[in-house]
Amino acid sequence: MTAPAAALLSVSGLVKRFPGVLALQGVDFDVRAGEVHCLLGQNGAGKSTLIKVLSGAHRPDEGEIRWRGEVVSFGNPTAAMRSGVAAIYQELDLVAGLSVADNVFLGHELSTAGFSRRAEARRRTRALLDRLGHPDISPDRDVGRLSVAHQQVVSMARALSLDGQLLIMDEPSAVLDPDEVRVLFGVIRELTAQGVAVVYISHRLAEIREIGDRVTVLKDGRTVATGLPAREVKTSELIALMTGRVLDNVFPDRKPVDPAAPEVLVVRGLADGDRFRGVDLTVRAGEVVGLAGLVGSGRSEILETIYGARKAAEGTVAVDGRPLRRGSVGAAVRAGMGLCPEERKSQGLLLDQAVYRNITVSSLSSFARFGFLDDRAERARSARLTESLDVRPAGVERVVRGLSGGNQQKVVLARWLLRECRVLLLDEPTRGVDVGARSEIYELVRALADSGVAVVVVSSDVEEVLGLADRVLVVREGRVVHDGPADEIDESRVLDLVMEGHAA
Ligand SMILES: Nc1ncnc2c1ncn2[C@@H]1O[C@H](COP(=O)(O)OP(=O)(O)OP(=O)(O)O)[C@@H](O)[C@H]1O
Ligand SMILES: [Mg+2]
Numbered sequence: 001m002t003a004p005a006a007a008l009l010s011v012s013g014l015v016k017r018f019p020g021v022l023a024l025q026g027v028d029f030d031v032r033a034g035e036v037h038c039l040l041g042q043n044g045a046g047k048s049t050l051i052k053v054l055s056g057a058h059r060p061d062e063g064e065i066r067w068r069g070e071v072v073s074f075g076n077p078t079a080a081m082r083s084g085v086a087a088i089y090q091e092l093d094l095v096a097g098l099s100v101a102d103n104v105f106l107g108h109e110l111s112t113a114g115f116s117r118r119a120e121a122r123r124r125t126r127a128l129l130d131r132l133g134h135p136d137i138s139p140d141r142d143v144g145r146l147s148v149a150h151q152q153v154v155s156m157a158r159a160l161s162l163d164g165q166l167l168i169m170d171e172p173s174a175v176l177d178p179d180e181v182r183v184l185f186g187v188i189r190e191l192t193a194q195g196v197a198v199v200y201i202s203h204r205l206a207e208i209r210e211i212g213d214r215v216t217v218l219k220d221g222r223t224v225a226t227g228l229p230a231r232e233v234k235t236s237e238l239i240a241l242m243t244g245r246v247l248d249n250v251f252p253d254r255k256p257v258d259p260a261a262p263e264v265l266v267v268r269g270l271a272d273g274d275r276f277r278g279v280d281l282t283v284r285a286g287e288v289v290g291l292a293g294l295v296g297s298g299r300s301e302i303l304e305t306i307y308g309a310r311k312a313a314e315g316t317v318a319v320d321g322r323p324l325r326r327g328s329v330g331a332a333v334r335a336g337m338g339l340c341p342e343e344r345k346s347q348g349l350l351l352d353q354a355v356y357r358n359i360t361v362s363s364l365s366s367f368a369r370f371g372f373l374d375d376r377a378e379r380a381r382s383a384r385l386t387e388s389l390d391v392r393p394a395g396v397e398r399v400v401r402g403l404s405g406g407n408q409q410k411v412v413l414a415r416w417l418l419r420e421c422r423v424l425l426l427d428e429p430t431r432g433v434d435v436g437a438r439s440e441i442y443e444l445v446r447a448l449a450d451s452g453v454a455v456v457v458v459s460s461d462v463e464e465v466l467g468l469a470d471r472v473l474v475v476r477e478g479r480v481v482h483d484g485p486a487d488e489i490d491e492s493r494v495l496d497l498v499m500e501g502h503a504a
Helices: 047-054 077-083 100-104 114-131 148-161 178-193 205-211 235-243 299-306 329-334 355-367 375-388 405-418 435-450 462-468 491-499
Strands: 007-018 021-032 036-040 062-067 085-088 166-170 197-201 214-219 222-229 263-271 279-284 288-293 314-319 337-340 423-427 454-458 471-476 479-485
Touching (some): 007 047, 021 036, 021 062, 021 197, 036 047, 047 085, 047 197, 077 085, 085 148, 114 148, 148 166, 178 491, 222 235, 235 435, 279 454, 288 435, 288 462, 299 337, 299 454, 329 337, 355 405, 375 405, 405 423, 405 435, 423 435, 435 454, 435 462
Parallel strands (some): 036 197, 085 166, 423 454
Antiparallel strands (some): 007 062, 214 222, 263 279, 263 314, 471 479
């Protein structure tokens, strides 16, 4: 037996307060050189706050952080970076308008001067992006123009560029597809083999088993278990630690869809002249159809085109038998369609408004009485929804900006659940949402379907597509390559279809 490696980082009694919220109230754990230490916890448990404290973005109110044996207090992220601690935040902190290479070296510019420095930054950025499996991202591109997944890759490149000893990653896989996650894990393994420590946050337990060495579980800002062996600890135990309850079936029961139910959404031969073509899709009342595929396969574009936010080049979309005007969101909304978009930060949330306003904003007409908004009714309906989605901390008056990532997701989702849609299009509805709340979301989606709504769900989580949907379509490079009942296909077959011609 070898003695356990000394702690590179150790944290004790960490407390962090925000106005009205005790985000951390006693966190203890330690990270050893060369390990992948996973942080688990429900939405709002304090994971992101903890890593912001560790990386100098927040100052702790109480407690001690020891870095290589010495008590430290990193005043800001740059100071942490200089000491060898790099973090990739959940809400990416890249500067739009600057190039990829400029972002990678922001805050730790190379020492050579002028022209040669730029060339060097580009060269090193190129090498880092290649290492992350992305020769397709140009170092000269404006980061603001990249997809969220590519922005995530750039953040990782920046963290790697530091050659730090501790790399902290807050839900890096949430926006990556299976291929990219595999590359990321390869990079993590390389780093840990060189003695670098990694703190890894994810809501996906399968990932934690695959890449993790030890696990620390946070609940309500406190460490409830630390140093658990990632590969051996039981899933049921982890869920019980996180939620304080036992959850045996995450997915709701499916009722067979009535074959005579009306076809609510009918899409024929849809093409946008760019990302996808020849898409046929029929969703009956009461049916949930799942679209599986890689990030970038065209699934989001298909939803946006059905919704009229992108103009179709060919094909038709009809709701309840009535064809919709092409490229008109107004027409789609009037026909009863709703789209909960993938990039909620930019497309969805009013960050400085109250939770209830964010939820009711798309249904305001139903709260108008004699020309005035019925504020009380707004709050009451929102309160019911946030309660069933377990938005934390409770309180519909809170400003959305102060909520954790996963809780913000729930708020946008609540908005679409509130609107009484005929057709609901959901793009990655549970990204960043913890297991407990995820099962609440599935219940709500299923309940909507049971009430006659036609639902389309795009998800990169194959288990979710199979567990939630009645029918599964697999999209690859802009084409539907499979369409069939969910109970007649399994995960490995879907992955094969998704990856075909793609696998490394
Ligand atoms: N800037 C802030 N102002 C006010 N409250 C905050 C702020 N940041 C976080 N909080 C609160 O602190 C608590 C912990 O949030 P945190 O973001 O750390 O959770 P998390 O574990 O990362 O959740 P998720 O899985 O949803 O990302 C939450 O109650 C959140 O609302
Ligand atoms: Mg978080």
